[in-house]
Amino acid sequence: xxxxxxxxxxxxxxxxxxxxxxxxxxxxxxxxxxxxxxxxxxxxxxxxxxxxxxxxxxxxxxxxxxxxxxxxxxxxxxxxxxxxxxxxxxxxxxxxxxxxxxxxxxxxxxxxxxxxxxxxxxxxxxxxxxxxxxxxxxxxxxxxxxxxxxxxxxxxxxxxxxxxxxxxxxxxxxxxxxxxxxxxxxxxxxxxxxx
Numbered sequence: 259x260x261x262x263x264x265x266x267x268x269x270x271x272x273x274x275x276x277x278x279x280x281x282x283x284x285x286x287x288x289x290x291x292x293x294x295x296x297x298x299x300x301x302x303x304x305x306x307x308x309x310x311x312x313x314x315x316x317x318x319x320x321x322x323x324x325x326x327x328x329x330x331x332x333x334x335x336x337x338x339x340x341x342x343x344x345x346x347x348x349x350x351x352x353x354x355x356x357x358x359x360x361x362x363x364x365x366x367x368x369x370x371x372x373x374x375x376x377x378x379x380x381x382x383x384x385x386x387x388x389x390x391x392x393x394x395x396x397x398x399x400x401x402x403x404x405x406x407x408x409x410x411x412x413x414x415x416x417x418x419x420x421x422x423x424x425x426x427x428x429x430x431x432x433x434x435x436x437x438x439x440x441x442x443x444x445x446x447x448x449x450x451x452x453x
Contacts, residue, residue, distance in 0.1 A: 264439070264449075265311045267380060268418035270409060272319040272401060273301055273331065298327045305451060306335040309419065313377035317343055317409055319401060320370050322361075328372055337374030343412075344371040344405055347392045357395045371405060383414040399424070406438065419449065 274296050306316075316337045320328035329339055346369045348357035359366040393402045409418070415437070423440035441449050 267416040271421040316374040332374040343373035
C-alpha cells in the first residue's frame with residue numbers, strides 16, 4: 259500500500275525484540291523461532307518521524323526484559339515516555355488461571371503497552387478506558403485485539419497505523435486491522451516506509 263506522505267496521530271507498535279538466550283534450550287523457545295526479530299539498532303533506523311503528525315501518540319508493546327530498549331526506541335523515534343497505558347495479564351487458553359510463561363527470575367505472565375507522546379498530548383475521548391486487560395493467550399506473539407479497540411476508545415477514530423503488524427494464514431486474519439494502516443514484513447497491504 260502506498261501511503262507516502264500520509265501522517266498518523268496514533269502509532270501502535272509491537273517491535274520484534276531480539277532476546278539474548280543463554281542455552282540451546284532457551285534458543286529453541288526464543289521469539290526468533292516464530293518470526294524475524296530485529297536488533298534495537300535496526301529498529302532505530304526506521305524513519306517513524308516521516309509518518310507522524312506534529313501531535314502524536316506512540317503505544318508500544320514491551321516485555322520486562324526489553325523495557326530499557328523500549329524507552330530508548332521511543333526516544334530515538336522522537337517521543338517522550340509518559341506512562342504504562344495497558345497491562346495484559348495472560349490467562350490460559352482453556353481456563354481463567356494465570357498463564358505461566360518463561361523467565362530467568364520469575365515466570366512471566368504479563369506484557370505492557372507503554373505510552374509516549376510527541377508534541378501536545380492528544381485529547382482523551384473517554385475516561386473509562388481501563389489499564390488492565392485479563393485475557394487468554396493465543397498463538398505466539400498474538401496480542402489481544404481489544405487493545406486496538408481501547409486505543410480508539412481512548413483517542414478517537416484518528417489516522418492510525420500499526421508497526422510490525424503480522425497476519426498470515428494460520429496466524430490470524432487481516433480483518434484484525436480494520437480501520438488501521440499496517441506496516442510489517444508479515445502482513446498484507448503493508449504501507450511503505452524508508453528505513
